[in-house]
Amino acid sequence: MASGRRTAQVVGDGREKSRNLKPLKRLARYLLPYRWRLVLALLALVLAAGSVLSLGVGMRYLIDHGLVGGRLIAMRHAVEAVLIVIVVLALSTFTRSYLVTWLGERVVADLRTSLERRLIRLEPGFFETRRMGEIISRLTTDTSVIQAVIASSVTQALRNLLMLVGGLVLLAVTNPKLTGLILLVVPLVVVPIVVIGRNVRRLSRQTQDRVATVSALAEETLGAVKTVQAFGQEEHESRRFAEACETAFAAASRYAWARAFLAAIVITLVIGAIVVVLWIGGQDVVSGRLTAGELASFVFFASVVAGAMGGLSDTFGDLQRAAGAAERIFELMDIKPKIAAPPIVATLPPRTQGEIEFNRVSFAYPSAPERLVLDHFDLRVRPGETVAIVGPSGAGKSTIFDLLMRFYDPQEGRVFLDGQDLRSLAPEMFRRRLALVSQDPVLFGTDVLTNIRYGLAEADEAAVVTATRNAAAQGFVERLPQGYKTFLGERGVRLSGGQRQRIAIARAILREPSVLLLDEATSALDAESERAVQEALERLRHGRTCLVIAHRLATVRKADRIVVLDQGRVIDEGRHEELVARGGLYARLAALQFDLEAAA
Numbered sequence: 328m329a330s331g332r333r334t335a336q337v338v339g340d341g342r343e344k345s346r347n348l349k350p351l352k353r354l355a356r357y358l359l360p361y362r363w364r365l366v367l368a369l370l371a372l373v374l375a376a377g378s379v380l381s382l383g384v385g386m387r388y389l390i391d392h393g394l395v396g397g398r399l400i401a402m403r404h405a406v407e408a409v410l411i412v413i414v415v416l417a418l419s420t421f422t423r424s425y426l427v428t429w430l431g432e433r434v435v436a437d438l439r440t441s442l443e444r445r446l447i448r449l450e451p452g453f454f455e456t457r458r459m460g461e462i463i464s465r466l467t468t469d470t471s472v473i474q475a476v477i478a479s480s481v482t483q484a485l486r487n488l489l490m491l492v493g494g495l496v497l498l499a500v501t502n503p504k505l506t507g508l509i510l511l512v513v514p515l516v517v518v519p520i521v522v523i524g525r526n527v528r529r530l531s532r533q534t535q536d537r538v539a540t541v542s543a544l545a546e547e548t549l550g551a552v553k554t555v556q557a558f559g560q561e562e563h564e565s566r567r568f569a570e571a572c573e574t575a576f577a578a579a580s581r582y583a584w585a586r587a588f589l590a591a592i593v594i595t596l597v598i599g600a601i602v603v604v605l606w607i608g609g610q611d612v613v614s615g616r617l618t619a620g621e622l623a624s625f626v627f628f629a630s631v632v633a634g635a636m637g638g639l640s641d642t643f644g645d646l647q648r649a650a651g652a653a654e655r656i657f658e659l660m661d662i663k664p665k666i667a668a669p670p671i672v673a674t675l676p677p678r679t680q681g682e683i684e685f686n687r688v689s690f691a692y693p694s695a696p697e698r699l700v701l702d703h704f705d706l707r708v709r710p711g712e713t714v715a716i717v718g719p720s721g722a723g724k725s726t727i728f729d730l731l732m733r734f735y736d737p738q739e740g741r742v743f744l745d746g747q748d749l750r751s752l753a754p755e756m757f758r759r760r761l762a763l764v765s766q767d768p769v770l771f772g773t774d775v776l777t778n779i780r781y782g783l784a785e786a787d788e789a790a791v792v793t794a795t796r797n798a799a800a801q802g803f804v805e806r807l808p809q810g811y812k813t814f815l816g817e818r819g820v821r822l823s824g825g826q827r828q829r830i831a832i833a834r835a836i837l838r839e840p841s842v843l844l845l846d847e848a849t850s851a852l853d854a855e856s857e858r859a860v861q862e863a864l865e866r867l868r869h870g871r872t873c874l875v876i877a878h879r880l881a882t883v884r885k886a887d888r889i890v891v892l893d894q895g896r897v898i899d900e901g902r903h904e905e906l907v908a909r910g911g912l913y914a915r916l917a918a919l920q921f922d923l924e925a926a927a
């Protein structure tokens with residue numbers, strides 16, 4: 328919770344800073360690859376706006392020469408011209424509408440892909456200090472806002488701008504005196520737009536923030552539905568969720584109010600001005616200074632101008648919303664991964680090795696920087712050696728794996744693989760030599776084959792089958808309804824814990840790693856699958872370096888060496904018998920294990 332709050336604050340600060348539409352400029356770069364479509368869309372837009380404006384000219388001709396002048400031929404010409412204009416208008420509207428929607432969707436797809444491309448490469452520590460739901464909301468909701476804005480608001484803004492300028496020019500041509508009046512209205516409209524618009528933007532951001540909280544909450548609780556139900560907390564969670572929804576709703580209604588208020592102010596001012604114009608213009612027609620056609624077309628242009636202004640005030644708010652969304656997206660995109668390959672990458676010796684060294688390593692997790700989890704930790708593992716790491720819960724055993732995978736960098740000391748400091752290597756290169764089987768393996772919501780191939784994407788089917796057999800998983804995989812093609816459900820929920828583990832082992836075998844990192848499951852597998860897993864691991868261990876977080880006595884006994892870890896330090900090491908004879912922490916842990924196993 329604390330980290331969530333901190334995140335919200337950081338994000339909030341970032342948003343408050345931007346008072347302009349600058350992020351939209353950067354967004355425009357995403358349109359560059361599609362510039363010809365953009366040009367075509369703009370042409371269609373200009374054509375459509377021109378068509379609408381020319382209707383006003385046609386109207387004047389129709390009234391003055393056809394209706395008032397009483398000439399049928401003039402009326403026919405006017406109607407013919409209007410028909411042509413309508414066809415042009417329809418075609419250009421179609422072109423514009425299709426192209427801008429296409430462009431909006433295209434840009435959003437590109438944005439999402441490039442944002443994900445960066446996110447997936449960020450170090451795990453980054454995600455521990457942020458709320459996942461919040462990040463996901465930037466990837467989905469914020470990009471959707473941009474899509475909507477490109478597809479409708481930007482075009483509307485351009486269209487309205489064209490109409491505004493074109494309308495004003497035609498107004499001036501028709502009657503300069505009345506146009507002067509219209510221009511008096513402009514500041515009256517613009518000032519409230521700017522003032523209230525600012526408020527609208529702030530409220531819009533607040534709304535987006537609240538919605539992000541709602542999705543974060545939903546993800547958290549729905550993802551832990553078993554825990555919620557097991558503890559009978561459904562009502563509590565529903566209440567919490569409802570509260571978050573209400574807060575989001577309250578923010579959204581404040582936003583709606585401000586937006587509606589803005590629209591109402593603009594409309595009142597503009598329509599009021601038109602009434603004044605009609606009143607003054609009407610007097611000119613009566614006294615013969617203006618023709619009826621001129622006044623009609625004037626009112627037509629004036630309403631075009633008014634509509635354009637009203638529309639602009641609306642789209643201005645939308646553009647600011649998009650600027651906020653773009654800012655949130657680019658803020659994420661600009662985060663540099665803290666764990667990456669250095670400019671000059673060292674190379675590893677040939678594959679066969681697997682030597683590991685931790686040299687005076689001290690480490691605290693980013694989310695708890697003041698607590699040292701490893702404290703001047705030293706460990707050397709020779710190629711091919713099997714080392715068991717034992718120690719009480721929270722001693723820092725899994726953290727050793729985290730550092731070896733370089734999910735984090737230690738604050739002090741260095742970690743070496745085959746004589747090279749991990750920081751001098753490209754992470755994706757050295758990680759290829761490692762395979763991790765974690766205590767609670769993660770499977771993905773695809774089929775068995777794809778899940779095993781996660782270990783080595785280019786492996787052929789025969790290799791997958793061999794790996795599965797060696798992981799003692801072939802039996803149950805073949806009994807699944809569609810064998811290797813069986814869909815495993817999200818996160819592999821359709822398999823038992825032991826089955827999931829064997830799939831994870833098959834994945835590791837397929838990788839042919841030089842170093843195997845094994846976090847043994849403490850969860851009770853049934854005796855048969857336990858033996859199967861053990862045998863699989865035995866085979867996997869053969870001929871490679873192996874670091875095992877050991878919970879089972881069988882593993883501990885077979886290890887070349889046992890390292891006893893307590894509070895982030897190595898307090899003892901040796902073989903099983905030596906350590907038992909010394910009667911320290913290990914002897915106590917082992918006695919406990921024996922008792923438990925005897926009891927079982």
Ligand SMILES: Nc1ncnc2c1ncn2[C@@H]1O[C@H](COP(=O)(O)OP(=O)(O)OP(=O)(O)O)[C@@H](O)[C@H]1O
Binds near residue numbers: 693700720724726727
């Ligand atoms: N991502 C994290 N952020 C902050 N603290 C963490 C994180 N992961 C682990 N810790 C803390 O670091 C300490 C060591 O954790 P670690 O998982 O390495 O212990 P362990 O020896 O593997 O324990 P266990 O046998 O229970 O799995 C624990 O106190 C834990 O609370």
